[in-house]
Amino acid sequence: MRKVSVTVETAARTAPAAVIVGIDGPSGTGKSSTSKAVAAKLGLRYLDTGAQYRAITWWMLSNGIDVRDTAAVAEAAAKPGIVSGTDPSAPTIAVDGADAAGPIRTPEVTAAVxxxxxxxxxxxxLTELQRAIAAEAPRGIVVEGRDIGTTVLPDADLKIFLTASEAARAARRSGELGGKSASDLAATQAALAKRDAADSGRKASPLAKAADAVEVDxxxxxxEQVIECVVTLIEDKQQGT
Ligand SMILES: Nc1ncnc2c1ncn2[C@@H]1O[C@H](COP(=O)(O)OP(=O)(O)O)[C@@H](O)[C@H]1O
Ligand SMILES: Nc1ccn([C@H]2C[C@H](O)[C@@H](COP(=O)(O)OP(=O)(O)O)O2)c(=O)n1
Structure with a gap:
């Protein structure tokens, strides 16, 4: 009996502690690309919380719920089954068992999310689901979103807040959407600004930088430079420097 308990204690002492990283910021600052790459490099899990908000929005639209009707959205909030796959090299999102990776990126979902x-x-x-996923990650996790540092994981080992100029963010997003003309760029920039204002201005856990987050412009x-910067910040934390 005694021997077993000594073995367990030794294992607990030598196993590397799981590291929890929260990455927040507005649209187009590089949260998804950075989080995925950093998690893959360090052998951590990866969670895209924006995909979960998009998934629930897609379910509401598909089920005829008026997204401006707050009471109807609130009543239906628990209904869809949302499952996130957290392998950074192949993250997945499923709603009621169906792959939702494509449908959650449509302009209709983006406009309603x-x-x-x-x-x-x-x-x-979703906050409850996100905390449960983070708690189960064996070596740790990189969780990206808008309120990870302030609300979802206030005790995260490291919090990063990514920023970038509105013009840079719009150019990145517009390029991704295949926009070529100046009017495509202007439309993307206006849509981004509108979504950021809504996400920052809402009452419930708005987009905000946590007081103890490291801001990276x-x-x-x-x-590649952003990925390197975040990897270094995590390694410094793990080494206690
Ligand atoms: N530092 C950067 N410089 C140039 N392009 C970037 C940079 N970071 C991300 N991108 C590109 O910008 C687009 C949006 O990045 P993404 O990671 O999806 O941002 P977010 O998750 O914050 O919305 C992607 O096409 C990505 O490859
Ligand atoms: N933790 C989070 C993550 C996303 N959201 C909301 C607000 C965002 O506009 C939408 C979509 O997030 P997503 O990260 O997919 O946004 P991008 O288009 O990548 O910028 O979800 C949120 O309220 N809280």
Whole structure:
């Protein structure tokens, strides 16, 4: 009996502690690309909480719920089954057992997601799910979103807040959407600004930098430089420097 307990204690002492990293910021600052790459490099899990808000929004639209009707959204918030796969090299999102990776990126979902994410019942449900996923990650996890440092994981080992100029963010998003003309760029920039204002202005856990987050302005940095910067911050934390 005694021998077993000594073995367990030794294992607990030598196993590396799981590291929990929260990455927040507005749209187009590089959260998804950075989080995935950093998690893959360090052998951590990866969670895209924006995909979960998009998934619940897609379910509401598919089920004829008026996303401007806060009471109807609140009442339905618990209904869809949302499952996130957290392998950073192949993250997945499923709604009621069906792959939702494609449908959650449509312009209809993008236009409706801020309204659905402002509903406290939706946030409470997803926050609980996000905390459970983070608690189960064996070596740790990189969780990206808008309220990870302030609300979902206030005790995270490291909090990063990514920023970039509105012009840089719009150029990145517009490029991704295949926009070529100046009017495509202007439309993307206007849509981004509108979504950021809604996400920052809502009452329930708005987009905000946690007081103890490290802010990284990515405007003049390449994606590789941002990844390197975040990897270094995590390694420094793990080494206690
Ligand atoms: N530092 C960077 N420089 C140039 N392009 C970037 C940078 N970071 C991300 N991108 C590109 O910008 C787009 C949006 O990045 P993404 O990671 O999806 O941002 P977010 O998750 O914050 O919305 C992607 O096409 C990505 O490859
Ligand atoms: N933790 C989070 C993550 C996303 N959201 C909401 C607000 C965002 O506009 C939408 C979509 O998030 P997503 O990260 O997919 O946004 P991007 O288009 O990548 O910028 O979800 C949120 O309210 N809280």
């Amino acid at each position: 801020s309204a659905v994410s402002a509903v406290p019942e939706v946030r409470a449900r 990515t405007t003049e940095l390449t994606l």
